Amino acid sequence: PAGGASLRLCSTRVTLEGINKPVIDRIIRVDHAGEYGANRIYAGQMAILGRSSVGPIIQQMWNQEKDHLKKFNELMVAYRVRPTVLLPFWNVAGFVLGAGSALLGKKGAMACTVAVEESISDHYNSQIRTLMEEDPEKYKELLQIIKQFRDDEREHHDIGLEHDAEAAPAYSVLKTAIQLGCKAAIFLSERI
Amino acid sequence: VKCQLYPPQRALQASAVLRRVSDEQKKEPLASSSQQQFDSHPTDHQPEKEPQGPRPSYTGQGGQESEDYESEEQLQHRILTAALEFVPEHGWTAEAIAEGAKALGLSVAAAGMFHSDGSELILHFVSQCNTKLSELLEQEQKLVQLGKAEKKPTDQFLRDAVEARLRMLIPYIEKWPQAVSILLLPHNIPSSLNLLTSMIDDIWQYAGDQSTDFNWYTRRAVLTGIYNTTELVMMQDSSPDFEETWRFLENRVADAMNMGNTANQVQSTGEAVVQGLMGAAVTVSN
Numbered sequence: 001p002a003g004g005a006s007l008r009l010c011s012t013r014v015t016l017e018g019i020n021k022p023v024i025d026r027i028i029r030v031d032h033a034g035e036y037g038a039n040r041i042y043a044g045q046m047a048i049l050g051r052s053s054v055g056p057i058i059q060q061m062w063n064q065e066k067d068h069l070k071k072f073n074e075l076m077v078a079y080r081v082r083p084t085v086l087l088p089f090w091n092v093a094g095f096v097l098g099a100g101s102a103l104l105g106k107k108g109a110m111a112c113t114v115a116v117e118e119s120i121s122d123h124y125n126s127q128i129r130t131l132m133e134e135d136p137e138k139y140k141e142l143l144q145i146i147k148q149f150r151d152d153e154r155e156h157h158d159i160g161l162e163h164d165a166e167a168a169p170a171y172s173v174l175k176t177a178i179q180l181g182c183k184a185a186i187f188l189s190e191r192i
Numbered sequence: 193v194k195c196q197l198y199p200p201q202r203a204l205q206a207s208a209v210l211r212r213v214s215d216e217q218k219k220e221p222l223a224s225s226s227q228q229q230f231d232s233h234p235t236d237h238q239p240e241k242e243p244q245g246p247r248p249s250y251t252g253q254g255g256q257e258s259e260d261y262e263s264e265e266q267l268q269h270r271i272l273t274a275a276l277e278f279v280p281e282h283g284w285t286a287e288a289i290a291e292g293a294k295a296l297g298l299s300v301a302a303a304g305m306f307h308s309d310g311s312e313l314i315l316h317f318v319s320q321c322n323t324k325l326s327e328l329l330e331q332e333q334k335l336v337q338l339g340k341a342e343k344k345p346t347d348q349f350l351r352d353a354v355e356a357r358l359r360m361l362i363p364y365i366e367k368w369p370q371a372v373s374i375l376l377l378p379h380n381i382p383s384s385l386n387l388l389t390s391m392i393d394d395i396w397q398y399a400g401d402q403s404t405d406f407n408w409y410t411r412r413a414v415l416t417g418i419y420n421t422t423e424l425v426m427m428q429d430s431s432p433d434f435e436e437t438w439r440f441l442e443n444r445v446a447d448a449m450n451m452g453n454t455a456n457q458v459q460s461t462g463e464a465v466v467q468g469l470m471g472a473a474v475t476v477s478n
Contacts, residue, residue: 077402
């Protein structure tokens with residue numbers, strides 16, 4: 001019920017009049033799925049590399065992703081968006097990806113981070129373009145949030161590069177494969 | 193939720209027939225309308241007659257439109273609403289629609305605008321009931337926000353919402369099995385499913401559901417099951433004021449709540465077991 005919402009919006013339910021519901025629905029659903037997946041990826045990486053030298057850095061990036069997820073949880077309730085059915089699947093797949101890349105070593109984990117964060121920033125950029133084309137004024141709040149998150153993900157990408165992601169075993173193959181997976185995940189989560 | 197009405201394929205013919213065969217004066221045919229491909233004659237020829245619903249504001253369109261101009265869709269809504277009165281007698285049929293049109297002072301042939309199996313009438317009714325339910329829940333929520341009413345516990349809320357919605361069927365309960373079977377026809381399934389899911393989503397929304405994980409689906413699936421089974425029970429219930437149905441509903445909602453609790457218990461037991469095993473592993477390795 002409305003009341004006691006911790007959002008910056010004035011009520012738990014934003015006014016749903018006049019917004020392009022299908023477009024906003026998709027955006028929030030896929031972003032929520034993305035942040036959820038990112039969370040699980042970092043969780044998987046921490047499970048393997050938590051006690052290594054890159055542990056604190058991964059933890060820091062993970063904390064930021066947790067904040068992102070919290071924000072999208074709020075937006076999901078406010079805009080009455082349905083979450084993707086595939087959440088349980090992303091739960092497992094994300095963890096496996098994170099743990100799997102971490103088993104390749106610290107550089108492997110960083111390579112995974114670089115690949116995923118690059119996909120996510122491109123994806124956020126195209127969403128920003130879409131919203132700007134629709135109506136920058138109407139979606140000002142949402143645009144602000146996505147821009148901020150895009151900048152955060154960009155930062156993670158750069159941190160990954162700083163920590164020798166490119167020196168990881170089979171870096172280009174790994175990166176391509178992961179980014180292909182991200183594209184598929186985005187496609188599916190937008191629709192189902 | 194707007195009920196999807198079938199496009200007016202026979203509209204051109206039908207609209208010509210809509211004119212009442214009597215000495216009422218006819219207004220000028222309207223020059224332009226983006227919604228229609230034919231001339232529409234306003235049927236509301238009595239200026240004092242109140243419109244059934246909000247009229248679109250077609251201001252500034254050459255000043256030719258009369259004040260009582262209504263769109264085809266609004267006309268259809270009016271006919272269908274009027275037709276509901278005749279459903280207990282005629283069932284969900286074209287006859288009921290024809291009677292409804294007659295009651296509004298239109299030609300009986302207006303029923304030709306609609307499908308012959310009464311689909312639109314049923315969908316219109318369901319859509320209307322859902323809207324009424326939303327309004328009811330909205331009002332209740334306002335009362336709680338203003339502090340004038342207590343916030344109900346979830347099971348009570350769900351019970352009351354489903355009961356309120358099902359009670360709207362009571363005047364038509366004799367003919368409701370017919371309606372359900374028509375709604376299950378393949379060409380109606382998209383619309384009826386849409387109406388059902390949005391109603392269930394509405395109820396959970398007002399019940400305060402804020403889940404953003406798979407629970408979102410579980411809760412809606414469970415409530416849909418409760419609603420559908422209770423509806424079936426209601427159609428066969430002959431007890432006074434359907435008290436058997438409400439008791440059935442109460443039991444099903446209680447089951448659902450227990451299911452939730454049991455799931456939580458299983459999860460916490462599982463977590464405890466895992467922790468125990470981890471502890472054992474650490475002990476053994478030391």
